[in-house]
Amino acid sequence: MSLLPAALRRDRTAPPPPPRPGEVLARARELTVRLGPRPVLHDVDLDVTAGHVLALVGPNGAGKSTLLGALAGDVPAESGGIALAGAPLTTWTPRQLAMRRAVLPQSAPLAFPFTAGDVVRMGRAPWAGTPLADEDDAAVAEAMAVTETTGFADRPYPALSGGERARVALARVLAQRAALLLLDEPTAALDLHHQELVLRVCREQAAAGKAIVIVLHDLGLAAAHADRVAVLAAGRRTAYGAPADVLTADLLSEVYRHPVEVLPHPRTGHPLIHPLRDPTP
Amino acid sequence: MQRGQCAQSEEVPPGAAPTTPPPAGATRSRTHTLTRKTLLTLALTATLLAITLASTTTGAYHIPAPDILASTAHRAHLGGHPLPRVPESVLWDVRLPRLTLALLVGASLGCAGALMQGVFGNPLAEPGVIGISSGAAVGAVGSIALGLTFAGTWTVTVCAFAAGLLTVLLVYGLSRSAGRTEVVTLVLTGIAVNAFCGALIGLCVFYADNSQLTQITFWQLGSLAQATWPKVLAVLPCAAAGLLAAPFFARRLDLLALGERQAGHLGVDVERMRLTLVCVVALLTAAAVAVAGIVAFVGLVVPHLLRMAAGPGHRFLVPGSALGGALVLAAADLGARTLAVPAELPLGVITALLGSPFFFWLLRRTRARQGGWA
Numbered sequence: 030m031s032l033l034p035a036a037l038r039r040d041r042t043a044p045p046p047p048p049r050p051g052e053v054l055a056r057a058r059e060l061t062v063r064l065g066p067r068p069v070l071h072d073v074d075l076d077v078t079a080g081h082v083l084a085l086v087g088p089n090g091a092g093k094s095t096l097l098g099a100l101a102g103d104v105p106a107e108s109g110g111i112a113l114a115g116a117p118l119t120t121w122t123p124r125q126l127a128m129r130r131a132v133l134p135q136s137a138p139l140a141f142p143f144t145a146g147d148v149v150r151m152g153r154a155p156w157a158g159t160p161l162a163d164e165d166d167a168a169v170a171e172a173m174a175v176t177e178t179t180g181f182a183d184r185p186y187p188a189l190s191g192g193e194r195a196r197v198a199l200a201r202v203l204a205q206r207a208a209l210l211l212l213d214e215p216t217a218a219l220d221l222h223h224q225e226l227v228l229r230v231c232r233e234q235a236a237a238g239k240a241i242v243i244v245l246h247d248l249g250l251a252a253a254h255a256d257r258v259a260v261l262a263a264g265r266r267t268a269y270g271a272p273a274d275v276l277t278a279d280l281l282s283e284v285y286r287h288p289v290e291v292l293p294h295p296r297t298g299h300p301l302i303h304p305l306r307d308p309t310p
Numbered sequence: 311m312q313r314g315q316c317a318q319s320e321e322v323p324p325g326a327a328p329t330t331p332p333p334a335g336a337t338r339s340r341t342h343t344l345t346r347k348t349l350l351t352l353a354l355t356a357t358l359l360a361i362t363l364a365s366t367t368t369g370a371y372h373i374p375a376p377d378i379l380a381s382t383a384h385r386a387h388l389g390g391h392p393l394p395r396v397p398e399s400v401l402w403d404v405r406l407p408r409l410t411l412a413l414l415v416g417a418s419l420g421c422a423g424a425l426m427q428g429v430f431g432n433p434l435a436e437p438g439v440i441g442i443s444s445g446a447a448v449g450a451v452g453s454i455a456l457g458l459t460f461a462g463t464w465t466v467t468v469c470a471f472a473a474g475l476l477t478v479l480l481v482y483g484l485s486r487s488a489g490r491t492e493v494v495t496l497v498l499t500g501i502a503v504n505a506f507c508g509a510l511i512g513l514c515v516f517y518a519d520n521s522q523l524t525q526i527t528f529w530q531l532g533s534l535a536q537a538t539w540p541k542v543l544a545v546l547p548c549a550a551a552g553l554l555a556a557p558f559f560a561r562r563l564d565l566l567a568l569g570e571r572q573a574g575h576l577g578v579d580v581e582r583m584r585l586t587l588v589c590v591v592a593l594l595t596a597a598a599v600a601v602a603g604i605v606a607f608v609g610l611v612v613p614h615l616l617r618m619a620a621g622p623g624h625r626f627l628v629p630g631s632a633l634g635g636a637l638v639l640a641a642a643d644l645g646a647r648t649l650a651v652p653a654e655l656p657l658g659v660i661t662a663l664l665g666s667p668f669f670f671w672l673l674r675r676t677r678a679r680q681g682g683w684a
Contacts, residue, residue: 103571127577140431140567141622151565155577205576 044161045114045129047238048079048208054240055100055130055209059109062092062099069095070264072109077209082231082241084255084272086248088285091261093244094135097211100242101132113209127155130209135217137198139186145197146182149173152204164206172203175230177223191218199227203234210234212243216250228254248302252276260284276300347626350619351633358637365409365644366401370652373397408537411545412643413636415534415598416608418549420635421556422594423609424616424628428563429587430485431570432496433614434672437595438606440485440496441503445477446470446592446599447529448510454525455514463544471548471596477503478588478595529603532658534643541601548597552590553632559587560624567622605658607665608635608642614672 048054055077062070070092077083077100085093098104100111102118111118114129121129131152139148149172153165173179176196181189186197195218202210212231216224228250231241235256245251251258252272260268260275262284268275281289281302288305366378373393381401383390392398419437426435426442437443452458453469461468485499515526528536562583565573570580598605612634613627620626639661646655 101575103574123574123579124577127575130575132572132575134569134572137572138569140569141433141617143564143567143622147564147621147623148568151568151576154561154565157561 044156044159045208048114048240050080050238052079053077054079054114055242056112057096057100057109058111060096060099060106060111061108062095062104063107064095064104068107068264070099073261073264073266075100075259075266075269077240077242078257079208079238079240080235081256082228082235082243082254083257083259084251085242085244085259085261086246086251087261087267092264093261094213096261097132097213097242097244101130101211102126103132124155127205127207129207130211131202131205131207133198133202133210133212133215135213137194142185142187144183145178145186145189145193145200146173148186148197149178149182149200149204152201155205155207161206168204168206169200172200175203175233176200177226192220192223195219196223196227199230203230208239210239210241210243212241214244214246216245216247224250248276248281252300252302253297273300276302347620347630350616351630354630354633354637358633358640361637361640361644362409362413365412365640366405368644368648369400369405371397371400373401403538407539407542408534408643409640410542411534411537411601412640414542414545414549415602415605416636416639417553417632418545418594418598418635419605419608419639420612420631420633421553421609421628422591422598423635424613424624424631425556425559425563425587425594426591426609427613428559428566428624428627429584429591430482430496431566433617434496434610434669434676436607436610437591437598438604439610439669440481440500441507442474442477442481442591442595443599443604443606444504444507444511445480446474446596447604448507448514449473449596450600450603451511451514451526451529454522455518457522463540467544467548467596467600470600471592474596474599475589475592477507478592482584482588529599530658531656532603532605532661533646533654533656534602535654537601545597545601548593548600552594552597555586555590556594556628556632557625559583559590560628563587563624563628564622603658605639605661607661607669608638610672611665611668612638614668 053076055075057073057075060070060073060075061068073092073096075096085096087093095104099106102121113121113126146169149169150165152172153162153168156162156165170179173182176199178193178196178200181193186194189197195215199212199215202212210231215227219227224247231243232254235241243255245255255272257270258268258272258275259266260280267284268280276291278289278291281291290303290305292301292303293299294301363375363378367373367375377393377397378401380390381393381398384392385402393401423436426437426440427433429435447470449469449472450466452473453466458465458469481499481503485496511526511530515523518526562573562578565576565578566580566583568576574580609631613631616627616630616634620630639657642660642664643657646657646660649655
């Protein structure tokens with residue numbers, strides 16, 4: 030039956046093949062999203078490529094989280110659409126989606142006091158009953174090791190600090206071992222060391238062939254770690270490209286409505302982004 | 311001690327990152343929890359057997375334990391011998407149907423409580439507290455008051471199920487916002503639903519004749535005193551269906567603790583699961599209410615104690631709560647029969663007397679944890 034969408038023809042529980050380098054895992058075309066009466070995204074085009082870290086930046090209310098939610102399948106498109114692994118997002122079942130993409134939400138509350146280790150193990154749920162379930166223990170151990178959360182595997186999640194929870198939540202997403210990672214501000218609650226750690230983990234995942242979409246507020250982190258940056262403002266994609274091309278003083282000053290200066294780092298050459306401040310009297 | 315208090319909520323300094331090899335620790339702790347769950351299951355089963363034996367021997371007419379074993383063996387065609395007419399009848403026509411009913415009702419309530427707390431993502435959800443039991447009771451009382459007999463002995467159960475299902479859907483719809491249920495909304499909705507159902511039951515009482523009145527009063531207090539084998543048969547399908555279906559949702563209930571959206575991201579079809587579980591909860595509650603009336607707090611206390619003892623994982627919690635509920639209700643009914651001899655205390659009164667203070671403590675603890683209701 031060639032009329033059936035590609036997703037429906039596949040075996041429900043068959044694990045997807047690993048992505049090819051440079052494969053477009055998610056593609057948004059003329060995506061328009063309305064939340065209530067308010068249009069939040071207008072005609073956004075975006076390609077998410079295997080092997081790349083794509084940073085979504087922009088001022089508050091620009092639509093970054095909404096775009097991430099739309100890519101995750103949480104927010105329905107009003108017009109335009111999103112394709113995941115070549116098939117429209119709406120044709121996948123929740124289970125098939127979970128085998129292909131993992132989502133880290135902004136906040137991660139938990140209704141019952143599961144331990145951190147239990148929470149990370151929940152990330153393995155999509156693979157229950159498939160041959161990949163054999164990797165459960167290894168995936169959990171590896172995800173906790175790279176996020177430096179192994180030390181509190183036995184502590185109840187609600188008793189952890191904000192920063193510890195954020196890393197445990199990230200470990201859960203990594204343990205899922207999906208090809209596409211959608212991360213909404215994973216660095217918001219973290220100190221300097223752990224911010225760098227998280228971005229380094231993203232880089233390693235991208236190097237291993239995954240595609241990462243990450244919402245960031247810290248432009249310096251985006252400049253230093255992302256392969257591609259998409260700047261959103263008022264629901265539109267204002268700029269897209271390599272960090273050095275996109276993160277310019279003119280563009281950022283206009284988008285953030287605040288004068289910004291951009292200097293090359295004396296050693297690495299990465300753009301350093303700095304808001305202009307009046308000298309104190 | 312609360313589990314949360316032993317852990318500090320300070321960030322581990324970067325230098326103090328774990329140095330010991332991780333998998334060994336993780337495995338050890340999981341084996342530890344496993345043995346703990348096995349021990350707990352064994353302890354619960356042993357106590358349940360002890361209570362079963364105590365319930366069958368104790369009462370106005372004492373039957374020694376060896377006689378009970380002999381009579382059971384005889385009925386199962388495994389040797390033994392029948393008892394004289396009176397003890398045989400007391401055992402098989404009075405005590406055993408009552409005990410069986412207590413076990414069924416208790417298991418149903420315990421299991422329904424665990425499922426409900428999981429589905430609502432709220433540790434205070436319980437059929438009695440949020441009004442599902444009252445809703446089912448309206449169905450049961452209404453079918454008695456109107457003299458309905460369309461489904462034979464199952465009529466009361468069917469009506470209790472229909473009314474219970476309607477109430478769960480109502481409470482569920484009213485108490486949720488943005489995929490979550492706040493404690494305050496849930497409890498307030500429960501008050502409103504209980505008040506409304508109380509009024510409906512009051513109406514039925516007002517229009518009932520004398521014989522119906524005795525039957526109805528029964529529902530309001532909660533009791534197993536009228537247990538018979540036909541009653542056991544009347545609720546068995548409901549209770550068995552609910553109890554057998556429940557464990558299949560355990561892993562997905564664990565994921566639901568992350569929130570609906572996150573559970574969806576992990577492949578759970580949340581809408582379908584919620585709807586199915588709401589039906590299962592209605593089945594279990596209806597089974598309990600149709601024969602025993604409103605027996606509150608079993609579904610609250612049992613899952614909580616088990617969660618404290620063995621952690622929140624639903625693969626143990628759901629069947630464990632059924633076992634624990636059966637144990638608690640059999641014990642409470644034994645108390646109801648024997649504490650105030652020759653009178654009999656209503657079962658619902660006993661569970662409420664013990665359960666309400668527990669509920670109160672839970673409320674205070676939940677409030678302290680989240681820093682007020684706001």
